Amino acid sequence: xxxxxxxxxxxxxxxxxxxxxxxxxxxxxxxxxxxxxxxxxxxxxxxxxxxxxxxxxxxxxxxxxxxxxxxxxxxxxxxxxxxxxxxxxxxxxxxxxxxxxxxxxxxxxxxxxxxxxxxxxxxxxxxxxxxxxxxxxxxxxxxxxxxxxxxxxxxxxxxxxxxxxxxxxxxxxxxxxxxxxxxxxxxxxxxxxxxxxxxxxxxxxxxxxxxxxxxxxxxxxxxxxxxxxxxxxxxxxxxxxxxxxxxxxxxxxxxxxxxxxxxxxxxxxxxxxxxxxxxxxxxxxxxxxxxxxxxxxxxxxxxxxxxxxxxxxxxxxxxxxxxxxxxxxxxxxxxxxxxx
Numbered sequence: 001x002x003x004x005x006x007x008x009x010x011x012x013x014x015x016x017x018x019x020x021x022x023x024x025x026x027x028x029x030x031x032x033x034x035x036x037x038x039x040x041x042x043x044x045x046x047x048x049x050x051x052x053x054x055x056x057x058x059x060x061x062x063x064x065x066x067x068x069x070x071x072x073x074x075x076x077x078x079x080x081x082x083x084x085x086x087x088x089x090x091x092x093x094x095x096x097x098x099x100x101x102x103x104x105x106x107x108x109x110x111x112x113x114x115x116x117x118x119x120x121x122x123x124x125x126x127x128x129x130x131x132x133x134x135x136x137x138x139x140x141x142x143x144x145x146x147x148x149x150x151x152x153x154x155x156x157x158x159x160x161x162x163x164x165x166x167x168x169x170x171x172x173x174x175x176x177x178x179x180x181x182x183x184x185x186x187x188x189x190x191x192x193x194x195x196x197x198x199x200x201x202x203x204x205x206x207x208x209x210x211x212x213x214x215x216x217x218x219x220x221x222x223x224x225x226x227x228x229x230x231x232x233x234x235x236x237x238x239x240x241x242x243x244x245x246x247x248x249x250x251x252x253x254x255x256x257x258x259x260x261x262x263x264x265x266x267x268x269x270x271x272x273x274x275x276x277x278x279x280x281x282x283x284x285x286x287x288x289x290x291x292x293x294x295x296x297x298x299x300x301x302x303x304x305x306x307x308x309x310x311x312x313x314x315x316x317x318x319x320x321x322x323x324x325x326x327x328x329x330x331x332x333x334x335x336x337x338x339x340x
Contacts, residue, residue, distance in 0.1 A: 001121060002096065002303040009035040009069035011084050012076035013047040016098060021125060022051060022288035026074065028291070031298045037063040064088050071301065074098060078185075079178045081334040085090050089120040096123045096297055100189045101314040103180035105160040107313035107320050115311050123297050123307050125315035126193040130292035133267040133283045137253070138198055138262060145272065146255030149199065153252045154191050154236035156168050156264070162215050180318075181325050182218025183240045184209070191236070191251060191264050193317045197308060198221035198253075199228040202317050207324030217332070224324045 008025045010017055013036040026033040033053045040218045041058035048056040058062040064072060064087055072088040074081055081102045085095045095115075101124050102108045113247035115122040120239035128134045141149060162170055171273070172178040173186045196202065210216070222238045240247075252261040258274035267289075270281040299305035 001119070001301065003070055003301045004030070006031045006094075006298050006301050007034045007068055007070045008032065008073055009063045009066060009071070010053075011037045011038065011063055012074065012080075012098075012244040013038050013044060013051075014075060017047075017073075017075050018031060019288060021073065021075065021098075021127075021288070022296065024054060024288045024291035024294040026264045026294050027288075028298050030302055031294070034059075035066050036070050060084055060087070060234065064091050064093065064237050067287060069093065071096065076180050077105045077172045078180050082111050085111050085122065086114045087117050089114050089122065089177070092118070092120060092303055094121040094123070096125065096336045098125050099193070099314065099317075100180060100185050100321070101311065101318055103176075103178075105319045108311070108318045112311045112315055121301065122311035123300075124309050124311060125290060125293065125319075126190065126197075126314060127143050127293035128190055128194045128199050128264070128267070129308045130296055131267050131286060131289065132292075133270050133281070134194055134197075136270060136281055136283075137262065140260060140272065141198060141253070141255075145257075146253065146259055146274065147257030149230075149232050149253060149255050152195060152232060152234045153250075153254075154188075154234070154238070155248050155252075156187065156191070156237075156248045157239045157242035157246045157248045159247070160213050160215060160220065160241045164266060168280045174218045174219050176329070179218070181321065181329075182186050182220060183215065184219055184222045184238055184325065187265075188222070188236070188238055189317050189321060192320050193309070193314065194264070195228075195234065195251075196316055198318075199230055199232045201229050202213045202226045202234070202320050205320050205323045208325075209325045209328035212239075219325055221326060226320065263311055267297075 001123045020328035026209040036053045036056040037057040044056040052144040057234050071094045074084045088095050174182045209222045224236045226234045262270045268283050272279040296307040300307045
């Protein structure tokens with residue numbers, strides 16, 4: 001597939017499309033935003049007016065079947081990712097879908113299968129694979145600056161933002177039937193995907209999760225250990241019920257000759273430590289965090305390059321997350337069964 005100009009339609013023009021991934025669709029050379037869809041037609045019309053899209057729809061079918069749209073960006077919650085992606089690929093239109101790729105690994109596998117069956121490209125919005133700080137991390141590792149990588153450790157702790165929300169006000173991000181899991185799925189997916197980019201697939205993974213706060217049905221505290229195919233070992237801990245004094249966002253990579261560490265959600269400072277001392281790399285905050293990856297998607301669709309975030313790679317991250325929280329959801333299912 002080779003397109004002269006990528007003409008996008010957005011399904012689900014909500015918050016994530018306002019700045020992160022929406023504007024790059026029409027700011028990138030050889031890329032245009034021609035149509036948007038949201039179930040609330042008034043909001044879709046407003047978005048189209050503000051972002052310069054020629055048309056708006058309140059039904060996904062209409063956007064997918066728009067003859068001018070030749071690529072589809074799916075920015076709905078994960079419970080509709082597979083449905084819309086498969087529909088668009090069967091219509092012959094490349095898909096760029098938000099992360100996590102879908103609710104379950106099985107849904108991801110079906111999306112990949114349809115992409116391979118139809119020959120239509122499938123990309124996932126793991127844009128850290130293209131942001132300058134993360135590109136620099138990969139460059140330093142490839143250069144052997146810290147020697148042979150040995151281990152990686154993830155620490156991510158933040159307070160619970162849902163304490164004051166009633167059940168009908170909870171974000172879909174903490175409702176497993178919509179999101180696949182909780183905030184772990186929404187946020188840890190970025191970290192696990194980037195590590196997949198650095199070290200290759202995770203082959204072995206064990207994890208445990210719990211719901212300490214009881215504010216919503218999803219897990220809020222998670223711990224995991226994992227091993228990459230290349231032998232690098234990893235650990236991770238995430239809590240969405242921590243005290244404000246405990247806030248942390250750190251990815252630390254240890255090698256035989258030094259280490260690297262940086263934050264996932266504030267990609268402006270990277271630290272390298274070796275026997276020579278500390279070296280700091282500083283980066284400007286990106287205007288649109290998804291812009292660099294969307295450039296690579298457009299390049300591939302125009303036959304000018306390759307995007308590093310595909311359905312195949314993204315599906316692996318869903319598998320890892322599913323394995324980590326599996327015992328938690330098995331326990332929840334058992335408790336519900338006993339109550340019935």
